[in-house]
Amino acid sequence: MLFDRAWRAAAVAAPTMKLLIISMAIVSVQAAAPVFAETPPPAKPSELARVAILEFQDNTGQKNYGWVKTSLPDAINSSMKDQFEFQRAEVTGASKNLEKAKLSAGEVDAQNVNAFAEQQGLDIVIFGNFHYEAKTRMAVFTAEVYHHKGKRVIGTVVQQSKLNNDVFGTIDTISKKIVEHIYRFSLDLTEQQVVAKTEQSVRLLVLVPTWTNDAQKKAAVSELEVQKKELRKKYPAEFLTIFEFFNVKKTPAADQQQIEGFAKSRNDGAISEWLKAQKVKNAMIVFVSDNKVSLRPVVEGNSKPPVTYAVSASAAEKAGTIDAAVTASGMGVNLQKTTLKKDPGIRDRFSLAGGMFLLAPIGTGSDKMSAAPGLEIQALYRVVNLWAFQLGAAASLHGSWQKSYLKTGDEDFTLQHYTALAGPALIVPMPFYRSLEVQVLLLGGAAYSHLEKFKYVDTPLTFSGVNAAVSAQTEVRWHILLGVFVGVGASYHRIFYSGTDMSYLNTSLRAGYRF
The missing domain is CATH 3.40.50.10070 (TolB, N-terminal domain)
Known part of the structure; x- marks a missing residue:
């Protein structure tokens, strides 16, 4: 009896749960596009x-x-x-x-x-x-x-x-x-x-010579042309020497002098960091000494182990060593052509977000119920990707903390909720501004509730339980730049406790990234 009475009081204080969208992984043929x-x-x-x-x-x-x-x-x-x-x-x-x-x-x-x-x-x-x-x-x-x-x-x-x-x-x-x-x-x-x-799809590799004297510089620059010729035979990418890169990017003279200073001192790390800042994913640092050519691949600012070949090596030997440097470093994948396919993959269909919400109880009840804050994690995967609308599958995890007071103003109990929901999602991008979209979600799941300090008796009591939960939600989401977005939403939520008709409304604010 005591547990039942306590649990009914907890039901009156039950908070709303907010949705986290996770899309399913099967792409509809109706959404198929290259x-x-x-x-x-x-x-x-x-x-x-x-x-x-x-x-x-x-x-x-x-x-x-x-x-x-x-x-x-x-x-x-x-x-x-x-x-x-x-x-x-x-x-x-x-x-x-x-x-x-x-x-x-x-x-x-x-x-x-x-x-x-x-x-x-x-x-x-x-x-x-x-x-x-x-x-x-x-x-x-x-x-x-x-x-x-x-x-x-x-x-x-x-x-x-x-x-x-x-x-x-x-x-x-x-x-x-x-x-x-x-x-x-x-x-x-x-x-x-x-x-x-x-x-991002442009395939580019920058070849950078290093030297300690003029003879080494001349030999290294000469080898750059050999490498460009061999690389072009296999990879459909653009290959530039660092000097050509300066011209294309209109690099300031001061920066050019700084890079040449790094090259003369063979400061590979500084060269790698500068190229990374210029958004160059692939580079090859070339050094010629004692009739040997050293190639050090740099992938996204990270130096890889060097490979070497003799200056007098045959064209076939040079080609094999150059290809080995590209393949072993992993940059070969970056230099391949992109592929135009019949059906879409999952790019830009998955989004992940976090946020805060504020819920307010609605319905009948004799106790004074206060609004409660909460935190959520949210994800979305778009299954059907049509121009007019998109369909996805959704899931969410969130938690809230709430206090309840008696009519006298005394604290009655505290209630915590942790909820998991899943269900379908409808996404409608605005026709003339597709960065803005409206999402509607229908979710079902379960809520774990934890009640503490119930004061119908002299000794504080603690109760816990799991109950079914449903939620109907809507959100307006704005993609600000690239994959970054913010959203505001509202939802109706109910946890099914026996003996109560209490439901909840909540508002939320979240931000996230679309992959």
């Missing part, structure tokens, strides 16, 4: 996205620009292949296996592209047109990117160029922007996230 795997092994052909790059429609009305029309697809393909792995689909005409197929590659436009993609079994179709503006004497290129499973054009690129050799530089720009559109659609990223992640 993505970039940061550290691939090369994907199997069946995993690669089938990308068709069609001839652009020539709207110039002049026959002498036909070369642009025919060369654009191959040029765009070559530019994309420099950084990304995908399967190009050759589609010069409609599929012969379909009786109703009447479209040729040259007839595809925004209205019939879906039928064409269906006929050809394509994941992505890149098509467009170009026209000539007499006033500016420039050609205007418009490229559109259609995603078959998304059933829509996911991006449009418009670039101007003179119709001469400048057009190939323009094609590189068009290709980069095409890939950014695919990237954004695949991962549902904000503009800032796309810029950051495409910058």
